[in-house]
Amino acid sequence: MTLPVSRFQEALEAGEFVVTGEIGPPKGTNVEPVIHEAETYLKGNVVAVNVTDIQTAVMRTGSMVGCKLLLDRGIEPVFQMVTRDRNRLALQSDLLSAHILGIRNVLALTGDHVAMGDHPQAKPVYDVDSVGLLQAITGLEAGTDMGADMKGNPNELDGVPTFFKGCCVTPCTEVVEPQIIKLEKKVEAGAQFVQTQAVYDPATFETFMKNIDHVKIPVLVGIVVLKSAGMAKYMNRGVPGVQVPDAIIQRMADAPKEDRKKVSAEIAGELVREMKPMCQGAHLMTLGWDDVVPDILEHAEIKP
Amino acid sequence: MIVAERKPFDEILEMLAPQKRVLVLACGGCVTVCLTGGEKQADELASQLRLAARQKGMDLTIESDSITRQCDREFIENLKADPGQYDAVLSMACGVGVGFMSELYPETPFLPTLNTTFYGANTAPGAWAEYCRGCGDCVLAWTGGICPVARCSKSLINGTCGGTNDGKCEVDQEMDCAWLLIYKRLKELGRLDEYRKIRPPRDHRTDRGRGVRRLVHEEMVELEEEESQA
Amino acid sequence: MRDGDLTSRDVAALPSTCELMEREWSPCRHACPVHADVRGYIEAIAQGRWRDATDLIRDNLPFAVVCGRICHHPCEANCRRRDVDDPLAIRELKRFVVELQGAEGATVHKAASQDKARVAVVGAGPAGMSAALDLAKMGYRPTVFEKFPVAGGIPATTVPKYRLPREALQIDIDWICAHGVELATGLEIGKDKTIDDLRAEGFEAVVVATGLAKSRLLPMPGADHPRVHPALKFLTDVSFDHPVDLGQNVLVVGGGNVAVDAARSAVRLGTGRVRMMCLETLAEMPAYEWEQQEAQEEGIEFIHRRGPIEILVRQGQIVGVKARAVTRVFDENERFDPQYDDSDVIELACDTVIMAIGQAADMGFVEGSSLRQDDRGRLVYDAATQQASLPGVFACGEIVTPPGSAVEACASGQRAAVAVDLFLRGHQIRIDDSLPPEIDSIAEDTAEKVINVSREPVEAVPPQTRVKTFGPIDKTLAREAALRESRRCMNCGAGAEVLVDKCAACLTCLRVCPFDIPKVTDVARIDSSLCQACGMCIAECPAGAIIARGWDARGLPARTSAALASAASDGHAKIVAFICGHHASAADWRGESEVVAGVAEVYLPSVARLSVSDLLAAFEKGADRVLVLACHEGADRYPQATRRISRRVDQARQLLAEVGLDPDCLRMLELPDEDGEAVHPALVAAVETLPAG
Known part of the structure; x- marks a missing residue:
């Protein structure tokens, strides 16, 4: 067995219940507030922090530079990469660059369609899909890129990167088998960990975990912090594969405005606590409410 | 077949602006079938243009004609009007027809009146939907006859993404998730193994990766041409 | 290409698409001994063109009035409408129009010079x-x-x-x-x-x-009695008001139409009892069924299956006829060959005999x-x-x-x-009697889709009144009834033709046909024997690949133009009104209704034929406003016509809006469900709804 390439990998391999966080770079160059938040609330509380890649197709600062800034402040980043915006040349090039910058964790994603974002006129690239991206990373790690020379031999790299490669899955979708098959393909293509789409229903998640019992990579259950009942309802309507049960919506609705953060942290914490036995970690998506992370961990009965 | 939709009238009028004598030329091929560029639609556009010209005091003479197909040289013999006699021709053909006729009549501007939108099938009376992207590397054999290139909004080739939502696509709640359809179809056919296989990234050389695509059937190349080459 | 396929070139070479109708004839025309253009004159009547109708009738039939009254009308017997509801009352329509027009109202086609032999x-x-x-x-x-x-x-x-x-x-x-x-x-x-x-x-x-001109007679005892009348001579005497020696108990011998005429005339001369005796059964009688029926209504009794053998004369007076039983009239080859049973003889009392057993x-x-x-x-x-x-x-x-x-x-x-x-002219006499083929009978599933409209009844004079005079036994159709009746015509053989070189096989015709007639194989195929000539497919075909026989689908803009030119505008906005003429009065069709200022009225057999291009063309021809007055759904001659035209109007309004014209300049309104005189008031009201100025 090869040595872990990151602290994140090391923790999972050590059998710890690993918690990761997430930040989204800003639209503009003013990146300091988000990095400061990460430093304040995430550093020390979570093992690694995902940096989103032009999330929901809304144009913003890149993932790679966010990762670099976290590294500089001693926080281990997870470099999210979507295949929406770059063809295979740009993706592989960015992977080499990321490695040079010291980035070791990569989360390979397809990415929301440009139609969902603020540049719907943009050309969606999708030269490769998430499986193809994972294959590409695995290839780079083996010292070759996706291309070939005139004789058909793979191009050799001068200096070879190594990554801890992750992928995503949606556990709570109505027809789950195609998701599971795709997960199997991602694992076959080289995925080493999974961070799931948001889960609010532990029972469904438990079933899902049983269904992927044969998939031997660690799973971090995804928790999206609810900011209001309205947001929950919106997600039920508009976000694919996310179902917030009525009881949780009611709890958010009943909470006075000043207590919402508290209630939200309670809900998230309880969810993590309940699902802790089923999986290997939790991925907290706070959507800017980084300050609730300590509370969540407390409710989840997790010591940083 | 090729499906096209009529350009906004103002755009047509704008591209036409400096011309005085204009022929609206219908195409009797695909665009007739999709009720966009046939003789009827050419007559309607011609009528609209004459009305607009009167409205705006433009000096514009509009006539119309139709042709079996604008993508074959031989049919131009059947034209009643000579395109060369006009300042411009408003072609009701798809982009292929506009481009090809422009080559045949280098002196006459052929202007597009349609936006060529997709290769589609007639899904219901008056309705067409995209079924093929002309990618040059057909995958339908292992996708249960449902094209992921044309009908998945991300043209994914390894399965559903996280954007599938109640069987619909994240892009449009009216649009089926192609991969969910493929999954269901393959399952019905007992061929889920096809879904399980990892498909390598597509080879885009067949799809615009090497510029203009061509097709030559050697056996049909004109005899004289072959002789001159020999 | 198949035999009989048409191309746009074929059609361009024709003087008019009317020629296409000669490829096949409607059954009415085919069955008519003079092959009158029945569909043509019925359509003219439907549009109030009385003179055109009369001329069309007289083109083939000089005895138009005679035939309007007494024709045995094989046209009606063969009318395809019989498979839908009832045949068209063609004879009554002919009677209506030719008598309305009289001799003066029919065009005389005199030879340029009459100087031949x-x-x-x-x-x-x-x-x-x-x-x-x-x-x-x-x-x-x-x-x-x-x-x-x-x-x-x-x-x-x-x-x-x-x-x-x-x-x-x-x-x-x-x-x-x-x-x-x-x-x-x-x-x-x-x-x-x-x-x-x-x-x-x-x-x-x-x-x-x-x-x-002569009635045949049977030699038998008593046949030379002065009260034994040959039927034709009897009828001629009655015609010329010559005195006829008639008793009070008349026996007419014979079962044909002449016999019925004689019997009914005898009734009108005041004879107490009139009976007809014939060889045939009721079903075998050669007299037309309606003649038999009317005779019975007038109290004439029928004695069937009897043949006379002697006229019994006592003291110089006829007292009866001795008649034997008939065992059969026709042999196995349907030839006239009566056989008798001489053991079965009866005596029928009478004082007058009219012999109507045949003519010579x-x-x-x-x-x-x-x-x-x-x-x-x-x-x-x-x-x-x-x-x-x-x-x-x-x-x-x-x-x-x-x-x-x-x-x-x-x-x-x-x-x-x-x-x-x-x-x-010194030529060999060779006359080509060949006829174009007749179009087939209508298919059952097509007939089911045709909207049922019952035949206009002819008002008969009650038997108790009519037996008293030689006045007409029934009345001519009233004008409104004639219009309604003529509009029942199914236009057989005047339907759609596909120009195979233009057809893109797009299936539009198949989708818009309310009768499910078109089939699309290599190209669209529209069976002329089924097509109802509504014109729906012609208005919708994107390729302009469908034409109608005998009707210039592209001629409407010219009609619109002419209507606009003749409409007095007096500074008003110029309005073109396309009006479904299915319920319009003859005066409306003829442009004789009260003028609505600025409105050019264009009447159509149905709005089914009105295309988006026709609507736009009206504006091009100078209309400021365009109205479409359609029958409301169900009242139109054709199913779905109202809904289709409503969509076309919507589409045309969009196209107008693109051009920068006010889409409200084009409006569609449905006509009230009333006949004739309602159309014009509806038009006046509709004009009010248009934007001013």
Whole structure:
């Protein structure tokens, strides 16, 4: 067995219940507030922090530079990469660059369609899909890129990167088998960990975990912090594969405005606590409410 | 077949602006079938243009004609009007027809009146939907006859993404998730193994990766041409 | 391409798409002995074009009024509407329009110059007059010799006046004579003059059309009694108001139409009891069914399956007829061969007998000529050339054809005119009698989709009233009823044709046809025998690949233009109103309704035919506003027409908006569900809804 390439990998391999966080770079160059938040609330509380890649197709600062800034402040980043915006040349090039910058964790994603974002006129690239991206990373790690020379031999790299490669899955979708098959393909293509789409229903998640019992990579259950009942309802309507049960919506609705953060942290914490036995970690998506992370961990009965 | 939709009238009028004598030329091929560029639609556009010209005091003479197909040289013999006699021709053909006729009549501007939108099938009376992207590397054999290139909004080739939502696509709640359809179809056919296989990234050389695509059937190349080459 | 496929080139080479209708004929036209353009004149009636209708009828049928009253109307028997509900009342429509127009209201097509040979016609019945008319139209100078003081033949001398008023007949005679047909009445050939005399006087041809003017008689005891009347002579005497010796108990012997005429005439002369005795059963009787029915309504009793053997005379008076039973009338080959049972004899009491057992030719015209007769006394004659045994002598009508009706005599006379013309021009007489094929019967599932409209009833005079006079037994259709009836016509054979070179097989026709007629194979195929000619597919075809036989689909803009030019605008906005004429009055169609200022009215058989281009073209032709007045759904002649036109109007409004015109300048309104006079008030109201200025 090869040595872990990151602290994140090391923790999972050590059998710890690993918690990761997430930040989204800003639209503009003013990146300091988000990095400061990460430093304040995430550093020390979570093992690694995902940096989103032009999330929901809304144009913003890149993932790679966010990762670099976290590294500089001693926080281990997870470099999210979507295949929406770059063809295979740009993706592989960015992977080499990321490695040079010291980035070791990569989360390979397809990415929301440009139609969902603020540049719907943009050309969606999708030269490769998430499986193809994972294959590409695995290839780079083996010292070759996706291309070939005139004789058909793979191009050799001068200096070879190594990554801890992750992928995503949606556990709570109505027809789950195609998701599971795709997960199997991602694992076959080289995925080493999974961070799931948001889960609010532990029972469904438990079933899902049983269904992927044969998939031997660690799973971090995804928790999206609810900011209001309205947001929950919106997600039920508009976000694919996310179902917030009525009881949780009611709890958010009943909470006075000043207590919402508290209630939200309670809900998230309880969810993590309940699902802790089923999986290997939790991925907290706070959507800017980084300050609730300590509370969540407390409710989840997790010591940083 | 090729499906096209009529350009906004103002755009047509704008591209036409400096011309005085204009022929609206219908195409009797695909665009007739999709009720966009046939003789009827050419007559309607011609009528609209004459009305607009009167409205705006433009000096514009509009006539119309139709042709079996604008993508074959031989049919131009059947034209009643000579395109060369006009300042411009408003072609009701798809982009292929506009481009090809422009080559045949280098002196006459052929202007597009349609936006060529997709290769589609007639899904219901008056309705067409995209079924093929002309990618040059057909995958339908292992996708249960449902094209992921044309009908998945991300043209994914390894399965559903996280954007599938109640069987619909994240892009449009009216649009089926192609991969969910493929999954269901393959399952019905007992061929889920096809879904399980990892498909390598597509080879885009067949799809615009090497510029203009061509097709030559050697056996049909004109005899004289072959002789001159020999 | 298949046999019979049409291309746009084929059509461009035609003078008009009317020619296409000659490829197949509608059953009404095909069955008509003179092949009148029935669909054409019915359509003209539907549009209030009385004169056009009359002219179309008279183009083929000189005895239009006669036939409007007494024709046996094979057109109706073959009308495809019978498979939907009831056949069209074609005869009644003809009667309506030709009598409305009279002789003056029909166009006279006189030859440019009438200087060709003189031709003598013997007999002024339908056959002779038809021959004379056609010869006159060709420039010959015909003279018709008639032994009776009036022209008309059987219709003038024997058809009872309650079936054919003589002033009505006179319309036909006057119109025919207006073409330069000379009449010499009261002059009997063979008696006053011979055929040889005629030749000597310079008539270069003679047409014998003397018909079957005599009743046949049966030799039997008592047959020479003065109260035994030959039916034709009896009817002629009645016609000319000559006194007839009739008792109070009349027995008419015979079962044909003449027998019924005689019986019904006897009733009208005040006879107490009238009975008819015939060999046939009720079903076998040759008299038309409606004649039988009307006779029974008038109290005439039928005695079937009896043949007379003796007229019983006692003390100089007829007291009865001895009649034996009939065991069969026809042999196994359907030939007339009656067999009797002489053991079954009855006596029928009566005091007068009218013999109506058949007609015979009066061969008197042969006297003084060398015309040959066969061993049975019939004129020697060649049916192919219509020539008798002397060069230049022709024959037509019932004297040489089997007994028939007036329209059949007309057809025979017309054929004789062709033969005479060929002869006089020195040509061999060869007449092409071939006809275009007839379109098939309508399929059951098509018939089911045609909207049912019941036949307009003809108002009959009640039997108790009509038996008292020789006045007409029924009334002519009222104007509104005639319009409604004519609009039941299914336009058989005037439907859609696909131009195969233009068809893109797009399936639009198949999708918009309310009758599910088109099939798309290599190209669209529209079965003309099923097509209802609604025009829906023509208006929608994106390729312009469908045309209608006999109707220029692209001619509407020109009509619109003409209507605009003739509409007085007086500074008002110019409005074109496309109006479904299915319920419009004749005055509306003819533009004789009260003028609505600035409105150019364009009437259509149905709005189904109105295309988006037609709507836009109206604006191009100068309309400021365009109205579409459609029947409301269900009231239109065709299913779905209202919904389709409503969508087309919406589409046209969008196209207008793109151009920068106010889409409200084009509006569609549905007509109220009332007939005739409601259309114009609706138009006035609709104009109010348009934007001002």
